[in-house]
Amino acid sequence: MKRPGEILREILKEKGVESIGTLSRKWPSGEDIYQELALLLLEGDGAIVKLGEPVKESWDLEGRKKGPSLYAYVRPCMVDKFEVVVSREDLLHKLPDYPWIIVDLMFWDKHIPKEKGKVSLQLRETYAVMRRMFWPRRLAITWVNEEFKRMSKLPLNKVEAFEGSTADFLKLRGIERVVLLDPNAQEVLSQDDLKEKVFIIGGIVDMKGDKKGTTAKIGEELESKGIEVLRRKIVLRGDIVGVPDRINHIAEILLRMLYGENMEKAILAVQAPTHARWRLRKEIPKRKIRYLIDGKLYLVVEKELYDELKQWLNIRWEDFVKVLRETGMVALERRRIHHLNKISVYRLDRSGGKRVILLKRAALLCYNC
Structure with missing residues (x-):
């Protein structure tokens, strides 16, 4: 599996493009500008074009500043004025349709108000993880209701916010088997499991301590609808103790494993001293x-x-x-x-x-x- 930013770099190399400038004030910042640039393109916010005259400043494919370049990122209003080198369609053609990461909110109403606030916060942070590491369009939130929409403060138009059940979401896409990440599962998430198309995380925060076994009920609900569920857990040297349990942390550990990191290394990349203690x-x-x-x-x-x-x-x-x-x-x-x-x-x-x-x-x- 590759990040959109990596795919964009590969496309640019194939076309002989060594650096990209910009004709817009809107330019990515952060550790990986090409990941952000790829997301802009995927969201339909412009394209990479060839100019008639070079821009003074550009960035090479490693993100380092360079001199003039004939290639630049432009906003949608300017795309028609130039020769398009990389468009949204170019990226979509090479971007795989899977995997999906689904956060299941079936038990939203079982939470007290403070817990609902925690779920909303963790989902905002999960969205940030998906932007940094993958593509928010592959994040689905199911059982979405009006209260969650008000509380979440998420750009729900940039993720798959589904008001129906997880089973309905899966059936619409013809998916019959999923991996459910459950800390109480018998089996550990393996390399073979990472080949599946869908991974489900329970949208559950247990501050009251009365939700033990709730994630398993998500699996039972899916099985009752004819979905095959592989219940798997993430462990650190054979034990779930010390494994971060926030929704966004689980999503990041999963993504790191999908990119090839082993489970222990992926856990340590997000483990806070609190979890370690x-x-x-x-x-x-x-x-x-x-x-x-x-x-x-x-x-x-x-x-x-x-x-x-x-x-x-x-x-x-x-x-x-x-x-x-x-x-x-x-x-x-x-x-x-x-x-x-x-x-x-x-x-x-x-x-x-x-x-x-x-x-x-x-x-x-x-x-x-």
């Missing part, structure tokens, strides 16, 4: 060592564990220390732990076992870093 709270206790020193119990982990976890979690040292304090643990350098092990005796107990040290001075070795 969720996983940290689960990972650190797995590595604890219990020491009974002069009658006092210490829970100890290796200080070097931070470097190990940092390779696949977006954590900072302060996050590591914060979770240690929350869990009542201490971190020691590996060499100190080796010393403690030498002077301790291992004894089994109901919690699985601990190392017992009778020397009072050994307690001085334990401290929070």
Whole structure:
């Protein structure tokens, strides 16, 4: 799968165009001006033409400023005055019809007002993700109602805002099988699943904590209408803990995977320290060592564990220390732990076992870093 900006570059290379200028004040900005330029063309907002006289300034296909160019982007009102080099139709011809990313709002009315506001915000951010990484016309929002239209503040004319059900949307397009992204699914999203035409994300925010299993009901509704549903989850090293759960984050992880990134790399690209700490709270206790020193119990982990976890979690040292304090643990350098092990005796107990040290001075070795 390729971004519209990449497809535009390929078309320009085929036509021998090395740089593009502009005759309009409307010119893309940001990290990838050719992605934005491709979206302008796809939205019918102008074309790339060949001029009679070169413009003074242009941008090469890497987005760097160059000198004069005979090729420029112009607005619709000026297209007829020049020879068109790349039009909307040229891009559409090479842009695939799929995949679709659908956000299903079937359970919109189950949300409290604050949750509805969160759903609307996350969908605005999903629209921004689709502009940056793909094409908003491949974002569909189903079960759209009047309340959502008022609250969303989305340019609904630039996405597929469908007032009917997801099943009706799919049947109109002859689609009989979809991937439903569900954190409670049994199977993990695989490379084979990425070949499907449609991916569904539940438009659900659970601030009250009473919507567990709701995404599965979206799948059940689709199956009752004759749609085959592949329920899949996105995991980080075998666990959903630490995987961002906002609608826009899930959409970005999915798009990154469609562009060829592996699941772990895609997750880390959008994982905030907050999400990383969720996983940290689960990972650190797995590595604890219990020491009974002069009658006092210490829970100890290796200080070097931070470097190990940092390779696949977006954590900072302060996050590591914060979770240690929350869990009542201490971190020691590996060499100190080796010393403690030498002077301790291992004894089994109901919690699985601990190392017992009778020397009072050994307690001085334990401290929070």
